Amino acid sequence: xxxxxxxxxxxSLSPGERxxxxxxxSQSVSSYLAWYQQKPGQAPRLLIYDASNxxxxxxxxxxxxxxxxxxxxxxSSLEPEDFAVYYCQQRSNWPLTFGxxxxxxxx
Amino acid sequence: xVQLVESGGGVVQPGRSLRLSCAASGFTFSSYxxxxxxxxxxxxxxxxxxxxxxxxxxxxxxxxxxxxxISRDNSKxxxxxxxxxxxxxxxxxxxCARDIGMDIWGQGTTVTVSS
Numbered sequence: 464x465x466x467x468x469x470x471x472x473x474x475s476l477s478p479g480e481r482x483x484x485x486x487x488x489s490q491s492v493s494s495y496l497a498w499y500q501q502k503p504g505q506a507p508r509l510l511i512y513d514a515s516n517x518x519x520x521x522x523x524x525x526x527x528x529x530x531x532x533x534x535x536x537x538x539s540s541l542e543p544e545d546f547a548v549y550y551c552q553q554r555s556n557w558p559l560t561f562g563x564x565x566x567x568x569x570x
Numbered sequence: 571x572v573q574l575v576e577s578g579g580g581v582v583q584p585g586r587s588l589r590l591s592c593a594a595s596g597f598t599f600s601s602y603x604x605x606x607x608x609x610x611x612x613x614x615x616x617x618x619x620x621x622x623x624x625x626x627x628x629x630x631x632x633x634x635x636x637x638x639x640i641s642r643d644n645s646k647x648x649x650x651x652x653x654x655x656x657x658x659x660x661x662x663x664x665x666c667a668r669d670i671g672m673d674i675w676g677q678g679t680t681v682t683v684s685s
Contacts, residue, residue, distance in 0.1 A: 464632075497671065499615070506665055506675040507607075507615060518673060550615055554670055557629045559605075559617040 465489050465553050467562035475570040482538040484565045486551035491531045495555040498527055498536045501564075502547045510549075511536060541567070572596035572674050574666050579679030582656055592649040592666030592676055600624075600644040602669045606651050608662035609678075618664070619651060634660075656683045 466489040476482055486496065494514040499507040509518040511527035514534055524539040538545055546569050551562040578590040592604070606618040619640040620629045628640055639652040649666050661683045668674040 499672070501615075506677055507672075508675070509671065509673045512671045512673070518671075552615070552617075552672070557620075558631050559620070559629075561615040561617065564614050 464558055465492060465556050465560050467551055467553060467560055469549075469551060469562035469565045471565060472563070473566045473568060475568055476541055477570045478541050478543055480541050482536075482541055482545070482567055484536040484538075484549055484567075486529075486534045486536070486562050488532045488534075488553060492553040492555035494530055495553055496527075496529065496534045497552045497554065498525075499550045499552065500545075500547045501550065507550065538567075572668075574668065574674055574676035576664060576666055576676040576679035579664065579681045581682045581684060583685050584657060584683055586656055587652070587654045588656060588681060590651045590653065590664055590679055590681070594647045594649070594668075597668070597674075599642075599647040604640075604642065604649045604669075605667045605672060606638075606640060606649075607665045607667055607672070607675075608660075608681075609665070610659070610662045613662075616662070620670075621649070653681070656681075658683050 468487045470485045496514045498511040501507040515527045526537045528535050548564045548566045550564045573595045575593045582588050603622045605620045621640045637655045641650045663678040663680050665678045666676045
């Protein structure tokens with residue numbers, strides 16, 4: 464099973480700041496890495512698929528990068544609605560796995 | 571619009587069974603693989619199972635293998651998961667999600683396993 468590790472666990476930032484979230488895999492996931500946003504009481508929402516492709520309707524301030532075992536989600540300038548928990552997930556191997564999440568909260 | 575709606579959750583005793591459903595609308599259900607993903611209270615996301623568009627390929631998390639069965643009825647545009655031998659640790663919100671990329675999610679249905 465591929466284990467995903469996310470860092471930091473919590474990121475405290477102010478609106479307008481840049482957020483950089485990391486996801487590291489225990490082995491290469493060959494860019495089959497997605498990022499999801501989840502707000503309290505809501506279902507997750509797909510942000511990025513295959514490491515760097517924005518999903519439909521996702522604002523350009525969200526971007527993904529990385530390859531092999533190391534991936535990054537960047538939010539260029541935080542909007543009030545971006546404070547949430549972010550999960551990475553790999554679809555390179557079965558079973559699919561999620562990272563433990565990074566909470567982005569207001570400083 | 572594209573929508574997934576889960577149902578069938580509830581409170582069930584340990585060792586009992588429950589079947590969840592996920593009704594799809596707004597897209598060609600038979601063209602997409604489908605997942606079940608769950609989230610225990612206050613915890614992260616856990617992938618549970620996947621079924622291919624034609625139902626011929628199924629994959630399970632080790633935590634549910636042998637107890638849960640994923641299935642689909644393309645004529646009814648509905649995804650199912652039959653959950654047997656339920657345990658307290660199966661308590662979670664269960665979501666269905668579309669396609670290998672999980673691009674569309676339902677709102678979830680809550681399963682509580684408790685005596």
